[in-house]
Amino acid sequence: MPIEEPPEDAPDAYRDLIGQYRQISYLNDGSGVLGWDQQVMMPTGGTPARAKQLSALSAVTHDLLTADEFEAALQAAEDAVDDLDQGQRAAVREIRRSYDRTANVPGELVQDLSETTTQSQQIWQDAKAADDFEQFAPRLETLKELSNRRATHISPDQPTYEVLYEDSEPYLPLERTEEIFDRLKDELVPLIDEITEHGDELASPFAGGDYPEENQEALSEAALDRIGYDRDHGRLDASAHPFTSGNQFDARVTTRYKPNDPIDALTATIHEYGHASYMLGLPREKYGTPLGxxxxxxxxxxQSRFWENHVGRTEPFWEFFLPTVKEHLDGLDDVTVQEAYEAVNRIYPNNLIRVEADELTYHLHIILRCEIDRAYVEGDLDVEDIPDRWNQTMEEYLGVTPDTDAEGCLQDIHWTSRFAGFQGYTIGSVLAAQLDAAMRTDVSDVDGKIRNGNFQPMRDWMNENVHAHGQTYPTDELAEEATGEPLTADYFLDYVNEKFTDLYGL
Structure with missing residues (x-):
């Protein structure tokens, strides 16, 4: 479907605003491609030039978004709000939000933050490889200082951490997110303890093997093909940290491979496919606008947690996909569906690495990060104390202490680009369970469809109930549109209690 202009009967003010905003969106997407290239294809020596390129682009987009001409177009569209339909009003609302979070931030600060962020990714990667937090700490201090200055310019009377949190989660108040976290911590910790003390021993048929990277890559490619990844609009590559980048025309995924753990790459690939499915499901004709x-x-x-956990970790999926695994990986001929299903759902409380964490302890990893993140941003934790605080909190929540910084506070790339961004992982898991429950009332025999490799009905349901709306609805309204009620942790807790009680024979 071609990219469309606003309808001819839309007010001229709205048409003018969308035309200007689209140019800004296109520049941001161009920056995204450069960022993808840095993490996937660019030689490490290219970082100084890439930092300057992205800094220059950030300056151009900042100037366009804060220009008098753009502000006038935005005000004119707001003055015509009574003549706009629901989607158009939502687009103006979102553009206003972008403008308000940019207008008072100096262009020089925007450039400095962009350049520092780009440089920091390589510094983080080198520090992690060297297991040397001190190598990264000065850059982390600079990132915090720049981010806090930006937050003060955006909203000087609002707590800094809350301003930064709203970059990625604008419509779910931080207080409500913390209430969800408290509830999850209260209910997941006893469940994990019960599994650890009284649960059955689950199979681990993939342990102890050696799986060449080229075989794992072929398996990940096969998984994407079986699920239905659109190769005309995406690709798979390897990166230091799995991620997805792009838009509804070009949604690229990455994964990483561990020679002794093929499940890590496979589940990461399916997870990133979920992100790509969201991007590819956005309305193509609305590209460049908030509605796209x-x-x-x-x-x-x-979306990523739905495909990873509610599809890729189910027994029906392994009934469907285990033969494909055996085609690509040696030494697994005798593995049964039940053994594979148990293996991908084992609980590992002593696991140190978030992206390798199981479905339950994963959220303790997230809560740990959010607490440390907030204490650091708000000045209650000095940078040199982060490794010790990290290790102490991991021991408290998970009963394990990292031996190295690479396994501890250096394991995630996220601090190189933003603070206050970890909450989305757990909020996503909670919403995924709620969406899954609603889908199963609308779509008949979901498990049977997964078992037969028929993933299109699930994708269609997500397209219709989530993707097609773009930014039309705030978070709670989107959840209510899709499921009939605002976001709630009930479905997630019911899901994990039922699943893991059954798996572990409790």
Whole structure:
């Protein structure tokens, strides 16, 4: 479907605003391609030039968004709000939000932050490889200082951490997110303890093997093909940290491979496919406008967690996909569906790495990060104390202490680009369970469809109920449109209690 202009009967003020905003969106997407290239294809020596390129682009987009001409167009569209339909009003609302979060931030600060962020990714990667937090700490201090200055310019009377949180989760108050976190911590910790103390021993048929990267890559490619990844609009590559980048025309995914753990790459690939499915499901004709853009970090994560956990970790999926695994990986001929299903759902409380965490302890990893993140941003934790605080909190929540910074506070790339962004992972898991429950009332025999490799009905349901709306609805309204009620943790807790009680024979 071609990219469309606003309808001819839309007010001229709205048409003018959308025309200007689209140019800004296109520049941002160009920056996204350069960022993808840095993490996937660019030689490490290219960082100084790439930092300057992205800094220059950020300056251009900042100037366009804060120009008098753009402000006048936005005000004119707001003055014509009574003549706009629901989607058009939502587009203006979102453009206003972007403008308000940019107008008072100096262009020089925007450039400095962009350049520092780009440089920091390589510094983080080198520090992690060297297991040397001190190498990264000065850059982390600079990132915090720049981010806090930006937050003060955006909203000087609002707590800094809350301003930064709203970058990725604008419509779910931080207080409400923390209430969800408290409830999850209260209910997941006893469940994990019960599994650890009294649960059955689950199979681990993939442990102890050696799986060449080229075989794992072929398996990940096969998984994407079986699920239905659109190769005309995407690709798979390897990166230091799995991620997805792009838009509804070009949604690229990455994964990473561990020689002794093929499940890590496979589940990461399916997870990133979920992100790509959201991007590719956005209305193509609305590209460059808020109606053709994803809503928030939490909603994005709901799509990746749905495909990873509610599809890729189910027994029906392994009935369907285990033969493909055996085609690509040696030494697994005798593995049964039940063994594979148990293996991908084992609980590993002593696991140190978030992206390798199981479905339950994963959220303790997230809560740990959010607490440390907030304490650091708000000045209650000095940078040199982060490794010790990280290790102490991991011991408290998970009963394990990292031996190295690479396994501890250096394991995630996220601080190189933003603070207050980890909440979306858990919010996404909560929303994914709620969406899954609603889908199963609308779509008949979901498990049977998964078992037969028929994933199109699930994709269609997500397209209709989530993707097609773009940024039309705030988070709670989107959840209510899709499921009939605002966001709630009930479905997630019911889902994990039922699933893991059954798996572990409790």
């Amino acid at each position: 853009a994803s809503l928030s970090s939490g909603v994005h994560e709901s």
